[in-house]
Amino acid sequence: MKLRPRQIFMLTLSASLLxxxxxxxxxxxxxxxxxxxxxxxxxxEGTAPPSDAIILFDGTNLDAWEGVKKTTIDPxxxxxxxxxxxxxxxxxxxxxxxxxxxxxxxxxxxxxRGNNGVGFMNARYxxxxxxxxxxKPYFEGQCAAV
Numbered sequence: 001m002k003l004r005p006r007q008i009f010m011l012t013l014s015a016s017l018l019x020x021x022x023x024x025x026x027x028x029x030x031x032x033x034x035x036x037x038x039x040x041x042x043x044x045e046g047t048a049p050p051s052d053a054i055i056l057f058d059g060t061n062l063d064a065w066e067g068v069k070k071t072t073i074d075p076x077x078x079x080x081x082x083x084x085x086x087x088x089x090x091x092x093x094x095x096x097x098x099x100x101x102x103x104x105x106x107x108x109x110x111x112x113r114g115n116n117g118v119g120f121m122n123a124r125y126x127x128x129x130x131x132x133x134x135x136k137p138y139f140e141g142q143c144a145a146v
Contacts, residue, residue: 102131
C-alpha cells in the first residue's frame, strides 16, 4: 500500500502532536507570575488585632483619615461621621474587619434603621452597615451587602 503525500503529512502531524502532548503533560506547570508566599498572620489575643492589621482608628484619634472636620470621637471610643471620609493611605486587596454599633433599642424599619456604609474606590462600591437583625429589607440591602 502506497501512502499519499496528504496521508504522510497527517501521520507526521498526528505523531508530532502525540509526542508534544505527552511531553507537555509530563512537565510541571509553571505559572507565568511568581507570587510571594503570604506571611503567617497570628490572630490577636482577646481584643488585640491580628499581627498584620493596619489600625485606622484606635478609639483616640482620626490621624489616618482625610476630611474629618465634622467627625467627632465619642466618649465610648467610637466616632460619629457627618461627612465623606477617606483614608490617607491607599489600599489594594484587603481583608476588612469592621466593628460597629446600631441603635439600642432599635428604631425604625428597613433602611431607616441604623443605616450607613463603608465606600470603596471613591464610593463606587459600598459595604452596607445596617441593623438587619429581625429586619428584612430587600436581600441585597442587608448588613455586609456590597
